[in-house]
Amino acid sequence: MQITVPDLGDFADVEVIEVLVSPGDDVAVDDPVITLETDKATMEIPATDAGRVESLSVKLGDRVNSGDAIGTLTPSGAAADASGDTVSTRVMSPDEIAVATGSTAPEPATEPAGDATHRAQLVVIGAGPGGYTAAFRAADLGLDVILVERWPMLGGVCLNVGCIPSKALLHAAKVIDEAEAMAAHGVEFGPPRVDADKLRGWKNSVVNRLVGGLTQLAKQRKVRVVHGLAQFASPNRLELDNGETIAFEKCIIAAGSEPAMLPGLPDDPRIVDSTGALELDPIPKRLLVVGGGIIGLEMACVYAALGADVSVVELTGSLMPGTDPDLLRPFTKFVRARYESIMVSTKVTGMRATTPGIEVSFDGKDAPSVGVYDKVLVAIGRRANGDKLAAEKAGVSVDPRGIIKVDKQMRTNVPHIFAIGDLAGGPMLAHKATHEAKVAAEVAAGEKSYFDARTIPSVAYTDPEVAWVGLTELEAKEKGIAYEKVSIPWAASGRALSLGRDEGFTKLLFDKDTDRVLGGAIVGPNAGDLIAEIGLAVEMGADATDISLTIHPHPTLSETIAFAAEGFEGTLTDLYMPRKKRG
């Protein structure tokens, strides 16, 4: 039977902003199928019958009207609806939406723990960097803590299938690239022989060592680790998929996010998300990365070094959308020379699994109409897991994107339940999650902590690395903030030249009136490490002079930050900058 768009009232040509199911998914009555967005609100179109989704005929960005077909469904208990073959769906009334979004929060009543399998003062859902930090900090503050994790290993995405394993592989990539680069300078190693199994083993050993350390840290703090997939049963109780229950006084939700997938892709092992890409199984001859964000570009970097011919396709007009264009220039120049192709403003219109490879069709002026790849990595973003916890049973509001809104103390709309990390909104970064984790744990323990950080650094561990912190030029222009920019090309840095990498630069943005550092960005090797100093300057409200009069060791890449401050002051001697600031 068909799934159709119900009566949308006055709205026509409403955009599909999210497709929530894929063919083959089982849906229950009222499960949302797609999300539409009008200029007034977003609404989810729920299934009115239970069954298995056979096909979907809409995709992200499509516009639909009342009565349009969304897809087809095989009903599970088909006999129920004898009237015909159309499963009508319905739109929630505003009242229902108010109820669904939980605008009335229940009292944080501490119901009797009753017969719960476990009980704790604080339960933390998810053992990623946010979750384990929250659990450990709370335990150190004297709370009795249970840490719930759905997977056998602690550490979450970051340790197991994210930051850490990707960095291990990126290190391997860097060694390969640097060895190759030295050939031009008189040191030749010959082409590398890559043993993918051994490399994977080393990567896994790095992960295992960290994860083992976490288990130890939990033991030392008497944090009880419970394995299972948690869902709320009430504002004071969790149920696990293994039947156990946990009664708690307070809760920190740190259940993270998952890779978003394009709808309607064929089910084929050659199409992977970031987790699959880290398995290096096998290293393809020809790789397509769908999505030019940080995750996609990092994996592109690894595979390129391991010998794959890499193509990147990005829907928007630039790689790393939202990044200042000047940062992208050296990066793009560097990777264009090394990758097979970079296709921006290009849409992937379809994929077909064939014996020779995955046949991908494109729509974009610089793209071929079709290409065949040995592996396709889909890295189009991540989706928050806030709506996978039955949070409504605790009265916690979750938005249609799976994000749980929090205040500056990381409290949700239910005061004794906190949310941190990827599902709490904002950038999905481990260092943001850990910072939020400490705030939430401290507040749960009765301390008066707030998330008062002024800035969260962003780093792409690509080659070259791209990092920024504080104000960006795009943001300054958007908000009309006056700033003065000083860029120091790394060609002026002896250290950069001796690394054989002169394409990078260091940029600082200053307040013209107060000389304060508003933000900064760095492109080049180790940019991610160097950016921390600028972060400190922003948080401390440092002036250009505070940086320039701090002696930076020579010869290092960090000197370029001091050069930028001197450039602003007009005291720079390592470059000739005719435009002097003031007397």
Add this chain to the structure above:
Amino acid sequence: MAKSIDIVVPDLGDFENVEIIEILVNSGDRVEAEDGLITLETDKASLDVPAPQAGVIESISVAVGGTVSSGDVIGRLSVEGGAAEPGADDAPVGEPQDPASTGETTVVADPDLVPGKPGGKETLVVPELGDFADVEVIEVHVAPGDTIAVEDSLVTLETDKAAMDVPATVAGTVLEMLVSVGDKVSAGSPVLTVEATSAPAATPPAAAAPAPAAKAPAPAAGKPAAAETPTAPAPPGKLPPINEVGFARAHASPSVRKLARELGADLAQVRASGKKNRILHDDVKAYVKAILTGQAAGPAGGGLPKVPSVDFAKFGAVDVQPLTRIQKISGPRLQASWVNLPHVTQHDEADITDLEAKRQELKGPAKEKGIPLTPLAFILKACVAALQEFPKVNASLSDDGESLVFKQYIHLGFAADTDQGLVVPVIRDADKKDVYELAAELRDLSAAARDGKLKAAQMQGASFTISSLGGIGGTAFTPIVNAPEVAILGVSRSTIRPVWNGESFDPRLMLPLSFSYDHRVIDGAMAVRFTTFLGEKLADVDELLRAIP
């Protein structure tokens, strides 16, 4: 058995007369050894005075703003004796029991009769106080060993509205006082422990009452308790709420921001002493101290020029007497209302010749029933009619000043003069009461006000206030609105005045009305309409006397 020890300030090194900037515990709080009790601030650093042992705070004898030196006693702590010495310490428990002659002699020797174990012993707690928390104990009426009966007054508390007694809910013998004068208590705070005598009638309600209340301090077992009870700022000033946008812009390092959060200070309000308006740690502390000690008003009072200070003794002999507590408390409230509300006062007269004639007629019979049928009762009745006609006068502005809150009830406050100062008891649901009922309630509340026996609930919730000075004299005055109410009616002494009836002057009894209002809510035309309407109602005595169906 518990024994009581002094809490002393430890060696502070070179410092003397160190200021107390925060009191972290209340009487009755359970503390662990090393838990912070009070916070001192030297010019170098702030430090906490830790509990010497685990136990229950009996009393704290110092206040925020006071100064202490090494060795000073700051309060008393009731310490649970170690297991080694229960026998010796049991003795005092037995002693007070003998005079009580409970007949439960078997219990005396029972080693189970230690604090915390259920027995004849009960802890009496402060009852529900309405909106009040951290109310000061100003008098303690009983001591350990005293025999008390149900309803006996145990301690007297004073809120910013009035004083009230905490009555005993059981009869028995006082074992231990858990509060002392100057302590701050809230609903559920333990007051004393008592060895209850058999009082079957009183027991069920008494037992029921303390049970849920006694739970309140229990969460103190985990350290977090402090978070649930917002740190009690000292009464003189309260820190204004934090403006997050301003806070996020303030030029302050992360550690200064953290300090500001801990103290609840809005960085946007703090005066920066650093270069380029950088806020330093000391700036935050100075700001908090200034507000808590009342040296700086909240955001609203800032920038007002000060009245010059004069040394009166230069011009002759003087005698300095402290303000009463009620005066001290009502002063800032009156000033807040005066400064924040654009006041206008509308004067008018009402012809009460007929009303007064009728009242004189009814007064005698009413008095026989014990009801003093005062003019004020009629004025209240007329005000009810006027407030029903003009609901805006019965409304309040929302906190953000963006909307009007219309109250679906009419609770009338009336200013009562007492020895201690001005208090305003409230007659609830005045619209559901006839003149006789209003008069009877006026009588009861006035008596309670004079005796200082008003309960907190009897002074809360007014939607409009009447201040009648007619019994004393006067022709007109400009009362100050009792914000967040938006209007107040002042009444002066009625006089017989010649009133032109179109042909000749009639002698009529005229009552002067002075109606002050918040001009943000009520405009001049409405004010005159209100007083005119009120005057018509006061002239129509029959309607005022109509019984409530």
